[in-house]
Amino acid sequence: xxxxxxxxKYIYRLWGMAGRLVDAQGGLLAVLTAGxxxxxxxxxxxxLLRELLRWGRKTxxxxxxxxxxxxxxxxxxxxxxxxxxxxxxxxxxxxxxxxMYLKRHGVEEKNIQIPLMHIWHFKEIVAFAHGLLFEExxxxxxxxxxxxxxxxxxxxxxxxxxxxxxxxxxxxxxxSFMDEKRFYGWLMEGETGTKEGPxxxxxxxxxxxxxxxxxxxxxxxxxxxxxxxxxxSITLATRYAIAAGAQESEAYALSDVTLQRLAxxxxxxxxxxxxxxxxxxxxxxxRGAKKKSKSCSSYVEQSRDYIAEHIYxxxxxxxxxxxxxxxxxxxSRIFSRQMGMTLTDxxxxxxxxxxxxxxxxxxxxIAMIGEYVNLSPQxxxxxxxxxxxxxxxxxxxxxxxxxxxxxx
Numbered sequence: 001x002x003x004x005x006x007x008x009k010y011i012y013r014l015w016g017m018a019g020r021l022v023d024a025q026g027g028l029l030a031v032l033t034a035g036x037x038x039x040x041x042x043x044x045x046x047x048l049l050r051e052l053l054r055w056g057r058k059t060x061x062x063x064x065x066x067x068x069x070x071x072x073x074x075x076x077x078x079x080x081x082x083x084x085x086x087x088x089x090x091x092x093x094x095x096x097x098x099x100m101y102l103k104r105h106g107v108e109e110k111n112i113q114i115p116l117m118h119i120w121h122f123k124e125i126v127a128f129a130h131g132l133l134f135e136e137x138x139x140x141x142x143x144x145x146x147x148x149x150x151x152x153x154x155x156x157x158x159x160x161x162x163x164x165x166x167x168x169x170x171x172x173x174x175x176s177f178m179d180e181k182r183f184y185g186w187l188m189e190g191e192t193g194t195k196e197g198p199x200x201x202x203x204x205x206x207x208x209x210x211x212x213x214x215x216x217x218x219x220x221x222x223x224x225x226x227x228x229x230x231x232x233s234i235t236l237a238t239r240y241a242i243a244a245g246a247q248e249s250e251a252y253a254l255s256d257v258t259l260q261r262l263a264x265x266x267x268x269x270x271x272x273x274x275x276x277x278x279x280x281x282x283x284x285x286x287r288g289a290k291k292k293s294k295s296c297s298s299y300v301e302q303s304r305d306y307i308a309e310h311i312y313x314x315x316x317x318x319x320x321x322x323x324x325x326x327x328x329x330x331x332s333r334i335f336s337r338q339m340g341m342t343l344t345d346x347x348x349x350x351x352x353x354x355x356x357x358x359x360x361x362x363x364x365x366i367a368m369i370g371e372y373v374n375l376s377p378q379x380x381x382x383x384x385x386x387x388x389x390x391x392x393x394x395x396x397x398x399x400x401x402x403x404x405x406x407x408x
Contacts, residue, residue, distance in 0.1 A: 007132055008032035016113035029081055041105035056082045062144040067228045090119050184240040188286040226268045230275040233256050237282040245289035247308050299326050300338050311354055314374045315347050353389040359397040366393045
């Protein structure tokens with residue numbers, strides 16, 4: 001077995017990704033295993049192979065992306081041969097769709113693997129294989145996903161002009177950057193005003209809806225338009241909350257969970273409701289951070305931030321003091337004075353608070369949760385938990401288990 005066949009074979013075995021080496025006429029030079037070409041859509045469909053070779057010549061020197069009805073191939077034209085990777089999918093396809101796709105290209109009896117991969121993971125594997133195939137260890141593979149800069153300009157600039165003319169014709173004005181800045185200022189500061197004023201919760205959120213409406217039509221579908229507006233709002237709220245002093249880990253976690261929820265919603269009403277609720281949480285994060293910063297010294301605040309970022313690890317006063325650059329005795333004194341508890345007690349409390357959420361919203365065992373927050377064995381976790389919450393983890397779970405989680 002030569003080096004190329006060995007490489008193709010093991011990439012297919014490890015990641016399910018098929019690769020082949022062919023000449024300029026489509027003649028087989030190397031494939032992952034003998035006979036593979038008999039149930040490979042690239043070879044069973046002369047039209048597909050012809051189109052892939054044409055695509056490879058068009059994007060010579062780069063890995064050209066070719067989409068065939070939702071199934072992707074990447075083709076590279078080397079000095080004396082072509083490399084063809086795929087098919088691969090970047091979005092989930094049903095088994096029925098996969099069988100129909102293969103049948104359409106003449107694959108009747110055997111199915112090759114068609115992996116579902118993250119596009120960046122796929123490209124990392126191709127780049128790794130490229131270096132070994134062509135012994136180019138100091139240069140990375142270049143990918144061409146289909147849009148040339150000049151082609152992009154030719155397509156977009158006429159549309160931008162048309163968009164501007166349309167807005168002028170109908171008197172539509174985009175909300176200003178200052179409007180946006182004021183809105184997020186109200187949200188993060190929690191300012192209050194008159195019942196009609198933008199500083200009230202109702203006023204602030206109605207201002208947001210007005211701004212999204214004034215942003216223009218981002219998609220023809222009302223649902224897609226709402227999704228884009230919500231994603232943009234959550235992204236900006238994350239940045240504003242961090243700028244206001246919220247911990248990055250908390251802000252990004254809230255952002256990620258909100259975006260995941262948005263992706264699964266079906267109605268415009270649900271999208272806007274989720275966005276409103278999430279924005280309130282971002283505002284609370286920011287305002288809470290500001291209150292903490294006013295009442296705590298810089299060293300205390302830094303130690304709290306460090307604890308939040310490493311809450312699942314084993315934490316000690318000595319380690320935290322070294323990380324923020326202060327003597328452990330001094331940190332211990334000012335922390336106790338300002339927080340009303342020792343730093344060690346604060347760490348235990350925060351670990352218990354994290355475990356409370358795991359007990360409420362996950363089905364992981366109590367012993368495993370104790371290990372997650374570095375409070376094992378279970379007997380030790382139970383003792384610490386009871387000291388903070390006044391009940392055992394098992395009692396807490398029975399009383400507070402989220403009913404929606406159980407049903408789901």
